[in-house]
Amino acid sequence: MKLTDIKTILVAGAGTMGQQTAILAAISGYRVVMYDISDEILAKGVEGIRKNGDRMVRVGVCTSDACSLALEQITTTSDIKAAAVDADLVMESIPEDPELKGKFFGAINDHCKPETIFTTNTSSLVPSMFADRSGRPDKLCALHFHDVTLSKIVDVMPHPGTSSQTMDLVKAFAESMGQIPIVLARENNGYVFNNMLMSFIGSALSLAAKGVTSIQEIDRSWMGVMHTSVGPFGIMDSIGLDTCWKVTSYWANKRNDTQAKANAAFLKGYLDKNMYGIKTGQGFYTYPDPIFSRPDFMTM
Ligand SMILES: NC(=O)c1ccc[n+]([C@@H]2O[C@H](COP(=O)([O-])OP(=O)(O)OC[C@H]3O[C@@H](n4cnc5c(N)ncnc54)[C@H](O)[C@@H]3O)[C@@H](O)[C@H]2O)c1
Numbered sequence: 001m002k003l004t005d006i007k008t009i010l011v012a013g014a015g016t017m018g019q020q021t022a023i024l025a026a027i028s029g030y031r032v033v034m035y036d037i038s039d040e041i042l043a044k045g046v047e048g049i050r051k052n053g054d055r056m057v058r059v060g061v062c063t064s065d066a067c068s069l070a071l072e073q074i075t076t077t078s079d080i081k082a083a084a085v086d087a088d089l090v091m092e093s094i095p096e097d098p099e100l101k102g103k104f105f106g107a108i109n110d111h112c113k114p115e116t117i118f119t120t121n122t123s124s125l126v127p128s129m130f131a132d133r134s135g136r137p138d139k140l141c142a143l144h145f146h147d148v149t150l151s152k153i154v155d156v157m158p159h160p161g162t163s164s165q166t167m168d169l170v171k172a173f174a175e176s177m178g179q180i181p182i183v184l185a186r187e188n189n190g191y192v193f194n195n196m197l198m199s200f201i202g203s204a205l206s207l208a209a210k211g212v213t214s215i216q217e218i219d220r221s222w223m224g225v226m227h228t229s230v231g232p233f234g235i236m237d238s239i240g241l242d243t244c245w246k247v248t249s250y251w252a253n254k255r256n257d258t259q260a261k262a263n264a265a266f267l268k269g270y271l272d273k274n275m276y277g278i279k280t281g282q283g284f285y286t287y288p289d290p291i292f293s294r295p296d297f298m299t300m
Pocket of ligand 1: 014015016018035037041092093096097100121122145146238239243
């Protein structure tokens with residue numbers, strides 16, 4: 001398959017990242033079919049796509065007209081067969097669970113064309129955990145996005161069975177959407193940026209979980225020295241505290257790391273109160289106007 005053969009993208013998962021990747025692909029001229037497990041979830045996903053589209057217009061990724069046209073290119077379905085039948089490339093953004101991802105890729109493999117390329121947006125897993133279950137390991141690699149309104153950096157990462165043709169094609173596909181692919185030569189947990197980010201977030205969580213100081217003081221410290229508009233806790237709110245918790249608790253258990261387990265428990269306290277970050281309007285901060293965005297945050 002060549003880049004020019006890629007016309008229809010299946011975006012699996014209508015959550016935080018599915019919404020972003022769907023609008024990005026549509027703005028880039030691709031037809032998009034968004035798939036999730038229920039029509040109610042898809043309806044919320046479409047609302048989120050519109051909001052992401054508005055954000056992209058605001059930050060200058062595209063014009064308002066281009067965004068409206070792109071929205072018309074997106075259809076939704078909760079029928080896996082209908083989602084898969086025309087797909088040339090799959091961008092998977094379903095929850096961070098190797099079993100779930102393996103099951104999903106196995107299921108769409110039955111309905112997709114033999115040449116369809118599969119990509120996963122996993123943050124903390126690696127594609128080899130579910131590559132065999134996809135039925136086409138040579139055509140599967142990671143295409144991992146960061147927040148598409150803030151960054152154009154994407155990781156393109158193979159597992160040991162990914163073909164070089166798949167890597168070249170997925171790199172070209174990323175570039176066709178205006179992204180800057182960081183191509184990894186081998187599988188690595190957390191890719192490149194996330195590897196650094198997880199240490200940063202872990203360190204911020206440890207400070208808070210140990211009661212060293214408040215969330216606001218930790219963010220103020222980082223923002224004040226680095227001159228950034230957001231600190232580690234604001235970043236976690238934008239990632240989603242559920243995703244942060246899943247990643248933290250996975251590695252805490254795998255490494256039997258006592259402090260990381262305490263950090264996961266600290267995050268769980270927020271989830272138990274339905275505080276998931278920007279997506280629920282409340283996390284470490286309250287949205288849409290978090291106090292760290294106020295001009296007087298540094299001196300409060
Ligand atoms: N949130 C981030 O900042 C971020 C960034 C990069 C990558 N990722 C990765 O993207 C993936 C999704 O994360 P998210 O934050 O968008 O999660 P999310 O919880 O916001 O969305 C996941 C969506 O997948 C749907 N889903 C569940 N099971 C499904 C199935 N079997 N088939 C189809 N859809 C299904 C859910 O209903 C939900 O709408 C994860 O692997 C995560 O690690 C997240």
